[in-house]
Amino acid sequence: MSKKLLSKNKTARKLTRNEKHRITIANLALIPSAIKNYIDTLVKVYRPNFKYKLKVEFFYYIITTIIKRQNTYENKALENISVALNATILRGIKSDYNEYINWLIEQEIIFKAENYEPGRSSNKYCFADFILQSLKEDSSSEIVEMEALESDTVIVSKSIQQLPVYKDNEHLLKWFDDKLIIDFQGAKKYIEDLSYFEGEIFDLTQKKIRWNHQISALHYKVFYATRNEESDFRLHTGLTSLKKIFKPFVTYNGQEIIGYDLKNSQPFFMIFLIDSIINNNDIINKILDRIYNKNVLSSFMLQKICKCLSTEGFKEEYMTFKNWVLDGRIYENMTDIISPDKHLGRYYTYKYDERLKYKVRETNYSQRDMMKGVFFTLLFCGVKTKDKHYHTLKRAFPNLVELIEIFKMKKNSDFSKLLQNIESECIIDYVTKKIAEQYPEMPLFTIHDSVSTTVEYGDILKTLMPRYVYEYTGLMPKIEEEKWKMHDYQTDYKKQVELHPEWYAYNGY
Known part of the structure; x- marks a missing residue:
């Protein structure tokens, strides 16, 4: 056979x-x-x-x-x-x-x-x-x-309630129940009809296979949750892996869902990290102990960090950088340092891929999205990267980049893990727990730095989320509203054709 x-x-x-x-x-x-x-x-x-x-x-x-x-x-x-x-x-x-x-x-x-x-x-x-x-x-x-x-x-x-992660995160995981619904047939039909995605028209077959699996897991209530203290410490669920194009199909108890994203979250928590080290914040000390070997941390790593923080050059750079972040315009201001190529309404840049070991072209429709990708390269790439934008930023902020490289001195991924741990403790263990204590009847869902609820409680979440982020960090955040039902990603194709018909004609579409 x-x-x-x-x-x-x-x-x-x-x-x-x-x-x-x-x-x-x-x-x-x-x-x-x-x-x-x-x-x-x-x-x-x-x-x-x-x-x-x-x-x-x-x-x-x-x-x-x-x-x-x-x-x-x-x-x-x-x-x-x-x-x-x-x-x-x-x-x-x-x-x-x-x-x-x-x-x-x-x-x-x-x-x-x-x-x-x-x-x-x-x-x-x-x-x-x-x-x-x-x-x-x-x-x-x-x-x-x-x-x-x-x-x-x-x-x-036998259920999500019996997972070890449930007890400490019950205020978020208890909402994964029969009331969390995805319009399965609508989402399936959407996948079948989808021809345009993230700025390109191409064969989406393999992506569609994975997307069908994501919506099926939610539809059949195959809920799971993980949170690994030895890794990013983020709460991973079926919603964190769900592609954003399917948010319009998700409801809870028959109600639409509304979310609030922490704007510029990784730069924001980087500012909190630096301020906390300067002020010897016990919260950060505990997280640092979790990420780094105590002997390495106490022997020479903290010495290097403190030496870097004490220089006049760092203080000047940090004041500029901190203002950019807290003003919510870090990515817009970065365009004064880096100018990506623009052609036919789109922005291009070449990023060195550490995994593939060669440069790959990245395309975006906005400068802000492009700069966000460039900044994430700064945070998460290796210190020996060949990425040209990394070195451009290093020339503009030599002392700030030197500090980031100290956090990566043992392992490149340590810095990203550190920022994700800070984010997770802030959003999962402080902000959402405080809200849940006040409003135990309010459904709460997190997708890393984003917190969502039903529209019935939207105004409450909008008020309390920045308040408790401020309580935890001492920094005033900026949040952005996201109505899940408002998205229509397939329509974006028609909008782009109207805005940039020359690109589609140029590429034969």
Whole structure:
């Protein structure tokens, strides 16, 4: 035979001492029907001969984990990107996990990326071309249960309320219930009709596969939540991974949702970080201890930071930079330093991609969006980057960039992790908890630096969010309102044609 075949919620309880050392996974997962049917058929025909008893659910777990990781924020612009799997978690679920991965590779369901370097990088996996083609033909999904994977080392939670993350984040996670609805048929139809996305007209097939999975997870109530103290400490849910084009289809208890974004959030929390170090703020000291090795931090890193902060050059640069941020016009002011190329109504710049090791062209319709990307490069790229805009900013703000590079001295990702931890503690653990204490009946959802509720409570959120951000940081933020129902991204294509017909004629559209 050819290979080419294609719960009820429970209240949270306190974990016992033994359970705290066990791995917790969600019982319900969403897997594309094409992949599940293919695996089921192959298991019957070419049944694996593993050392221990076969559990087909572990195949599903590996597949759904790859899909989740491909849908994360940092991978949003990529297609079938190869992603790493957590070997510690896999080993905790099944000690013979490599046999399952190798079998999936042998059956041409997934394949291992070739950029693995022993001791320097993890194995990464993505889907084989045959599977991608199958997903194009059938985008439907099925709910699968993982209860069979429960063991002495694995806890299978029956609901989001039983996840370890729920207790400390109940004020946000309790709203993931039957009242959180997505217009599934409307969203599916929208995906089918979508031809224009983020400034380009091209084949959206692979993006549509992933988008169908996102809306299906919300529709079938396959809720999940994670928050890793050793990583960005952000609360990740089905809404944080949901593409913004689907916000108009989401309601809670039949009501539209309205959100408020913290404007220039990463530069804003960078200002809070610097002010807090200068003022020896205990909040920041605790977060710094979480991110950096205490010996490194206390021995020479803080000395370098303090030396940098004390120079007159830094103080002058910082005053300018801080005013830009608090005025809410940092990206607009950056155009005085960097002038991106403009052609036929669009802005172009070339960014050095650390992962790909070559320059890629980025396109935007506004200078502000372009400058935002340039600034994020400054915050999150490696100190040895070849990106020309990084070096332009470094010439304009040498002392400020020197400080940023000190935070990256051990690991490039440490600085981004630091700012994300600050953001998370501010928004998740302070702002939304304070609001929830005052208005326990108010639905609250977060997408990192954004807080949303139903329109009924919109004015309350608009008033309280900046108040509590100020209480936490001592800095007055600027927030932007976002009515989820107001978006019509497909119409944007018509607007762009009207505004820049010469570009579409030039490119043959």
